[in-house]
Structures are given as C-alpha cells and as structure tokens.
Amino acid sequence: MTDRVTTPVLDVRGLRRHFPAPSGSVRAVDGVSLTIGPGEVVGLVGESGSGKSTVGRCVVRLDTPTGGEVVIDGTDVTSLSARQMRPLRKKVHLVFQDPSSSLNPRMTIRQIIAEPLRLHGLASRAEASARVDELLRQVGLRPELADRTPHQLSGGQRQRVSIARALSVEPALLVADEPTSALDVSVQASVLNLLADLQKDRGFGCLFITHDLAAVEYLADRIAVMYLGRIVEQAPAGELFADPKHPYTQALLSAAPVPDPRAGRERIVLGGDLPSPLDPPPGCHFHTRCPLATDRCRTEAPELRVLPAAEPGGAPREVACHLVGEDGKAPDARAAA
Numbered sequence: 001m002t003d004r005v006t007t008p009v010l011d012v013r014g015l016r017r018h019f020p021a022p023s024g025s026v027r028a029v030d031g032v033s034l035t036i037g038p039g040e041v042v043g044l045v046g047e048s049g050s051g052k053s054t055v056g057r058c059v060v061r062l063d064t065p066t067g068g069e070v071v072i073d074g075t076d077v078t079s080l081s082a083r084q085m086r087p088l089r090k091k092v093h094l095v096f097q098d099p100s101s102s103l104n105p106r107m108t109i110r111q112i113i114a115e116p117l118r119l120h121g122l123a124s125r126a127e128a129s130a131r132v133d134e135l136l137r138q139v140g141l142r143p144e145l146a147d148r149t150p151h152q153l154s155g156g157q158r159q160r161v162s163i164a165r166a167l168s169v170e171p172a173l174l175v176a177d178e179p180t181s182a183l184d185v186s187v188q189a190s191v192l193n194l195l196a197d198l199q200k201d202r203g204f205g206c207l208f209i210t211h212d213l214a215a216v217e218y219l220a221d222r223i224a225v226m227y228l229g230r231i232v233e234q235a236p237a238g239e240l241f242a243d244p245k246h247p248y249t250q251a252l253l254s255a256a257p258v259p260d261p262r263a264g265r266e267r268i269v270l271g272g273d274l275p276s277p278l279d280p281p282p283g284c285h286f287h288t289r290c291p292l293a294t295d296r297c298r299t300e301a302p303e304l305r306v307l308p309a310a311e312p313g314g315a316p317r318e319v320a321c322h323l324v325g326e327d328g329k330a331p332d333a334r335a336a337a
C-alpha cells in the first residue's frame, strides 16, 4: 500500500475556534479531532449551535482556527496565508446550505462552474466550456442552462450547479454543510442521491454536516456526534444507529424517524436547551441534561476514548462518557429518562 493511499484527505487535530465576546469567549469548537480517509464519507451531526458549521468553515479555511491543526491531503493548512492557501483550494471545496446566497447572481452558470478551473489555470477557455457541459450533464442538468443566471433556475437546480462547481477541479475533499436543508422537501432526496452517486463514482472524501439523521445514515460511512463544541461519540454509521453508546447520541437518535415502525424506539426528551458556549458547564458538557449524570460527570470532563470494535477487525469507535465501560457496555438513557 502506498503512502498516497493511506494519507487521510482530512486530519483535524485538537481544533479550537473561540470567538471573542464582551463577557469572555464563545467556545464554538473546543478540541475537535477528526480524520477522513480517501473516499470516506463522515457525517457530523448534533443540535443547532453545537459547532458543526464552524468546524466546516475552519476546514475550508473560510474561518481561522484559534488552536489545533487542519491537515488536508498531507499538508498542514492551519496557518497558511490566503495566498499560500490558494493552490490548496482545489483540494477542498464547500457546498453551502443555501445556493441562492453562494452563487454570484451576475454570472452565468457557465462562468460560475468554470471559475475554479480558471482560477487554478486548469483549462483553456474552450476546454473549460466543454468541461462545463460535461459537468452539467453529470449533475443531471441540460447544458442549455449554462447561459442562464442563477435566479432563472430552481433551488434544486442551483444546488446542482454548486455541486458541479465544487467538483470541477476534482477535489480530494468535499465539505457539504446542510446541502439540502434550504431546498423544497420534494427535491431534497434527488440532490442527496446525486451527491451519493457522484461520491461513489469519483471517490472524493466528504464531510457531511447535517441535522438530517435519515440522510446521514444513508450517506455516511462514519458519524461523529458533536455536543457544545466537542465530539462526544464517533462510530461506523450502522453501529451508531444500532447501538448508540453516549446518552446524548441515544437521545438524538431517539428523535429520528424510524424506517421500520416495528423497531419502535422510545423517544428521550431532553430537558432544557443546549447550554451557551460562552459559559459551558464544568465536567461533561452534557451533564446538565443527562438523565444519568453522576457527581463525577459534574466535575470531570470525559476524554474521547477508543472502544473495542464490535467485531474482530472491525472499525474502532470512540466515546466521551464516564458511564460507558472499558468493554463498551453503555447505560440506557431511555430507562432513566
């Protein structure tokens, strides 16, 4: 196996993003570590305000971390200037939540999709034009749309254009931040299917940020669960849904629609709101809402620990909870709730 094959497309270590505020600092991201292998899809889930988008923005360097490291395809980009970052921009692209605000309304679709190719000097004008036609077909749009402007397209078509633009330079990593949440429910599934098909065909790594648990179960190989700026659990997608270990993950998944009603999952209703990242609770951040919290949880922050794989040779999983045993045996928040 060559080094190229084993180098992760994304290696985030101890990432922090604290925003200064008049009465302290907002710890939006507070020590996140995450790895994505080539061709791997990692879902990042958690309540609104848990820090998911801030992680995504730091990865694509739309935001600058206040601590930790971001390594993209083997290059540490944490402290690169905008100029130094430019050649690396083709390795990682972001698909935003709302395509209406991320596409320049004065440019044609052809100009929008060709822009990254032009910025990176990857194609002549004629080559870029042919490539745009091909990309439009790949995202399920007719090449005739190339001469229109974004406002002449539907929301779903605009998001397909954003995806075509992001993929025009064949990135190693795509960060998709709630790529379907601004779309009509009727087109959400087709855009998700498109992303899944393109990912399988092209094999790019993907950080998929979402609230949509059904979508993440469908798309992700692995899922990381965030709570108040930290990852509290990471596991292969199937294992996380079948056997969530962290009481927060149990509560989050209990609210997801169950495809098979016979599997009936009892809902765990969490008390209170997500605490403020301006003044996070001491110890385990989740203790204020956890039905199982003990004195230790209120004072000592649990580390993210590696648990034994479910099967020999299986992928390891990680959890940050004092109540999960070394053997991976987890308490049931449902019983206590």
Ligand SMILES: Nc1ncnc2c1ncn2[C@@H]1O[C@H](COP(=O)(O)OP(=O)(O)OP(=O)(O)O)[C@@H](O)[C@H]1O
Pocket: 019, 026, 027, 028, 046, 047, 048, 049, 050, 051, 052, 053, 054, 055, 277
């Ligand atoms: N520029 C900023 N200045 C101050 N606080 C910020 C800034 N950006 C984000 N935050 C705060 O950081 C926390 C995390 O925000 P973030 O948008 O990353 O969460 P999220 O999990 O992506 O939420 P959502 O799912 O609603 O997008 C929130 O409390 C938010 O208010």
